[in-house]
Amino acid sequence: MNFIEAASDHYNYWIAVIVMMIGLYGVIAKRNIVKQAISLGLFQTGIFLLYISMAVVFTPDGKMGEAPVKHSERLAADVLSVAGPVYDNPLPHVLMLTAIVVSVSILAVALAIIVNIKRCYGTVEEDEILDIEAQGLLDGPDTKSNREKAGALV
Amino acid sequence: MIDSIPALMVVLPLMAGVITVFTGKGDKPWAWATAITGIVFAMSIALLAEVTAHGPVTYNFGNWPSQYGIAYTIDAMNGFVLFVVSLIAAVTTYYSRLSVKDEIPNDRLHIFYALWLLTICGLLGITITGDTFNVYVLLEISSLTLYALIAMGYRRDRRALTASLRYVILGSVGASFLLLGIGYLMMITGTLNMVDMHDRLQVLIHNDEYSRTIMVAYAFLLVGLSLKLALFPLHMWLPNAYTYAPSAVTGLVAATATKVAVYMTIRFLFGIFGRDFSFGAVESSDVLLTCAGLGVLYTGIQAARQNNVKSVLAWSSLGQIGYIVIGFSLNNENGLTGSVVHILNHALIKGGMFLALGCVAYRLGGTRLTHLKGLGRKMPWTMAAFTAGGLGLIGFPLTGGFIGKWYIGLGALDAGNWLILVVIMLGSLLAVIYVFRVVYAIYFGEAEPDSVHATEAPASMVVCTWILIGMSLVCGLWSEWSVDLAANAAKAMLAGFGGAH
Incomplete structure (x- = not known):
């Protein structure tokens, strides 16, 4: 199994x-x-x-990362905060x-x-x-x- | 200016290679290529002097910190290899004018020299870079252009095409293995920079984490690099590719391409994985010594059976690569010093000998043993160079070839490996046979009807041949400077990552 x-x-x-x-x-x-x-x-x-x-990134709770371009305008802020969406x-x-x-x-x-x-x-x-x-x-x-x-x- | 030299070493031949296509007809592409390789050679001397005096030099592209961007790092090891590659490149480019005109159609000269400069760019780039993915890309730049250069020999002998195709297939498989190995390493270390990769790998190896992934990466890299450096039994692409390539191309390739692959192997085994892993945890020493030792004997026998003198030298190159691999596989300072100094001496000797054969091909249109019969009186200077180079291949005392073998022998003694010492001796005996078979034909053979009217090759070709052979003799007589440089390089590599920190 x-x-x-x-x-x-x-x-x-x-x-x-x-x-x-x-x-x-x-x-x-x-x-x-x-x-x-x-x-x-x-x-x-x-x-x-x-x-x-x-390249795929998983969050600790098993969520898959998203495409980096999807939220490009928020990228700079998210890199600094852990809470935001995770990028591949x-x-x-x-x-x-x-x-x-x-x-x-x-x-x-x-x-x-x-x-x-x-x-x-x-x-x-x-x-x-x-x-x-x-x-x-x-x-x-x-x-x-x-x-x-x-x-x-x- | 001195700060930008590492980047210019690669960018200059890259840009110049593209511009060559527009330089026009006649001697212009050649003059352009000669000027560029001359500048590159001068830069490599400046860089080697800088590294020897003040330690490693790092250049960050676009001023990005090395963990994000691409960094070029030059230490005692690759500074030395850069010097060898750019020296050979400068001399063979100057040599190539008449030889290439003779063997390549005149409307293709600008393409030929464009590919020629790009090959040199790739070889220099592999040597200089501190980024593993950059290694793969530049390896492909040098290989792709080399495949085309070798295939250009088909106007003289059509077997160049099949030789080139075999090189394409095996070379690309080797490079793909390299890409896979780099991928596995990136997967666990998250970096492509060599220094960072080394540091993180040491931590992982020490904590015994991801040991299977590291092992898989190591296996892919070692096999890929062995294919590229033509370690027996992965050598089948080499003899025909060297034999049927245009004469000047053979001179350049034989002296540099496999040497750069050897450098890469030393860098990965000692610099990135670290000798404790490569020769402790994995015990690759036994595998490499067995392959290289058998290779020295097998290729020596094959060399003695060839009828084309270019094939003799190609097979002999495989044997000499075997010595170099034996040297670093012994995993001690003498052995590694021997390997590094043999990279220089063998490049000079084999480059010079292939250039001498290029002179023969220029005058007689071929390099079979029958062509060389009785040439000792017709082309005394060329044949004297060939003979002096042959003595170096044997490892005759006072020639350059002796120094490397001496240190590799010392390394074998240090490691207490008597069997390898016997293999080195037997290999030298085989070299005596294949060299003297040719030398005998040159000085005691009866000239064939075709070669009765042969005369000495043009001065520019003979002078270039003698520059390389003469340097190999100088390195044999006054070996201190080259051995000192090589010993520095060996110490840096044994210390982990090139003493960069």
């Missing part, structure tokens, strides 16, 4: 961990590099959820804004590289890429004839 209660009390953490693990599993197990890149994004999304969950910690939210930008940039760089891989190798399947590399078909610069040689293989 205790376990179920603990689990349902912290369901948002469970969701964060499950999303993270789906992403990490995808990064490790998928053999398609586009799927790997997307899984990486999913993994980072899980981390965002974790951070946002930790805005810092993790701000951190995650930065982290979302970073995550999007990573995805963009990864996809840009994948586009070039598709152009040079003719495939986005990791096994086929490794095959092409093992056969030494990619020794040499990125020229049209070389590209066709690799592309013809797939």
